[in-house]
Amino acid sequence: MNYNERVFWWDTVAMPQGDPAPLPEKVDVAVIGSGFSGLSAARTLARRGARIAVLEAESLCWGASSRNGGMVLTGMKVGIRKLVPRYGLEATRRMYAASLASIDCVEKIVKEEQIACDFARCGHLEVACKPAHFAAFRRSAEIIARDFNHQLRVVPRSELRSEIGSTIYHGGLVDQVSAGLNPARYVAGLAHAARRAGAQLFDHARVSTIEHSSRNGSGGFQLTTARGRLWARDVFVGTSGYTGTATPGLHKRIIPIGSFIIATEPLSEELARELSPHNRMIFDSKNYLYYFRLTPDNRMLFGGRAAFFPETGNTIRRSAEILRRGMISVYPQLRDAKVAYAWGGTLDFAFDIMPHAGQMDGMYYAVGYAGHGVAMATYLGSKVAEMMCGDREPNPFTDIKFPGAPLGLYNGKPWFLPFAGAWYKLLDLVR
Numbered sequence: 001m002n003y004n005e006r007v008f009w010w011d012t013v014a015m016p017q018g019d020p021a022p023l024p025e026k027v028d029v030a031v032i033g034s035g036f037s038g039l040s041a042a043r044t045l046a047r048r049g050a051r052i053a054v055l056e057a058e059s060l061c062w063g064a065s066s067r068n069g070g071m072v073l074t075g076m077k078v079g080i081r082k083l084v085p086r087y088g089l090e091a092t093r094r095m096y097a098a099s100l101a102s103i104d105c106v107e108k109i110v111k112e113e114q115i116a117c118d119f120a121r122c123g124h125l126e127v128a129c130k131p132a133h134f135a136a137f138r139r140s141a142e143i144i145a146r147d148f149n150h151q152l153r154v155v156p157r158s159e160l161r162s163e164i165g166s167t168i169y170h171g172g173l174v175d176q177v178s179a180g181l182n183p184a185r186y187v188a189g190l191a192h193a194a195r196r197a198g199a200q201l202f203d204h205a206r207v208s209t210i211e212h213s214s215r216n217g218s219g220g221f222q223l224t225t226a227r228g229r230l231w232a233r234d235v236f237v238g239t240s241g242y243t244g245t246a247t248p249g250l251h252k253r254i255i256p257i258g259s260f261i262i263a264t265e266p267l268s269e270e271l272a273r274e275l276s277p278h279n280r281m282i283f284d285s286k287n288y289l290y291y292f293r294l295t296p297d298n299r300m301l302f303g304g305r306a307a308f309f310p311e312t313g314n315t316i317r318r319s320a321e322i323l324r325r326g327m328i329s330v331y332p333q334l335r336d337a338k339v340a341y342a343w344g345g346t347l348d349f350a351f352d353i354m355p356h357a358g359q360m361d362g363m364y365y366a367v368g369y370a371g372h373g374v375a376m377a378t379y380l381g382s383k384v385a386e387m388m389c390g391d392r393e394p395n396p397f398t399d400i401k402f403p404g405a406p407l408g409l410y411n412g413k414p415w416f417l418p419f420a421g422a423w424y425k426l427l428d429l430v431r
């Protein structure tokens, strides 16, 4: 295959540049990470009048936020049939409501800030890889209608052709509320919005250490970065799958997992409509799932957790082969379509596969999106920022326990990923 080893979305927008000025000596809040979490928090805080420095280790918007599938999805990675026994019906209702509110939050920001990112409520389609998965779709749709007052549409196999130009699935589930967007344009727009609100954005400013330090009788933090030191009264951490040793408490609670995407050359309008008649955000029911969609210029963007390890030249090349085979197994019509781009990025999984937000070691954070971060990271970034400003609105993801590894057997280096990968592959075979 002869493709660009580069993020397709990056070729659709000029990314914002970092502030060339030296770091300020002192700010109200240092925001670590310039993705959806950090920039959404920075925008909210700056609009409330706080002095903000966003500190990004790489170029601005470099992380998962500019590389993802752009699927703005309802629900969480863990389905409600597992969440209700774990947290109870009321808490699960609040979480599910937050997932719907998070999409409204993205839509509102896109409108308010006039971000040209192709946001559209095109809906999502989940497709069943086995008859048993389709039976589970039916049960979930019933429960979600009854207990969560949200309607999903069950699509039997005989009618699936109206939703997808593939014959391999056993049925589907449509949620009209979900949306799609161009993530790089969206995160770039968020960066411009945070800057317009008054935040300063510094690239190549990796934070290496954070120490408690008071100044003029006021508690705070001294941060050491690749561009010098600064003092902040508060810290917000939005480092997701790239969380490192600067925040050790989060580092040992977050597992970084690779996710990879290929994009074809633009397809003809006719073929594009055949593959996805309603332009849905599509994903399947496996643990090692495939997720796919059309881009606004009619490329097939096809992603998956083809390798569990984060992105390197090697994992991207291996994943591109696996994903191309996967794409053709779903859509034999794409046998001759040329793969034009292949890339990867890193997801953040907590040990309970849930989003978590709140305060740890005196610092605020929002992490753990498990591949559902476009809407949730935007939402939790702004909710935690409101909490930092003293708002007391309850947040269902601050109240839940944030577990570490069983027996504490994890220091931030995911030695168990090959075993976890093999385990999930086995589950996909037997269940």
Ligand SMILES: Cc1cc2nc3c(=O)[nH]c(=O)nc-3n(C[C@H](O)[C@H](O)[C@H](O)COP(=O)(O)OP(=O)(O)OC[C@H]3O[C@@H](n4cnc5c(N)ncnc54)[C@H](O)[C@@H]3O)c2cc1C
Residues within 6 Å of the ligand: 032, 033, 034, 035, 036, 037, 038, 055, 056, 057, 058, 061, 062, 063, 064, 065, 066, 067, 068, 069, 070, 071, 072, 073, 205, 206, 207, 208, 238, 239, 240, 241, 242, 243, 244, 246, 258, 259, 260, 261, 303, 344, 345, 346, 347, 348, 366, 367, 369, 370, 371, 372, 373, 374, 375, 377
């Ligand atoms: C390939 C892929 C496809 C995905 N598809 C979807 C999808 O379709 N829908 C969906 O909802 N979600 C998807 N996700 C998940 C989603 O992209 C993430 O959950 C979301 O972008 C997380 O945003 P964030 O701001 O928390 O983190 P990120 O965007 O990853 O930003 C974190 C930033 O922190 C910086 N950083 C880390 N450490 C430091 C430090 N010490 N100092 C300074 N900066 C630091 C990093 O350089 C990085 O830029 C996908 C993810 C990937 C990788």
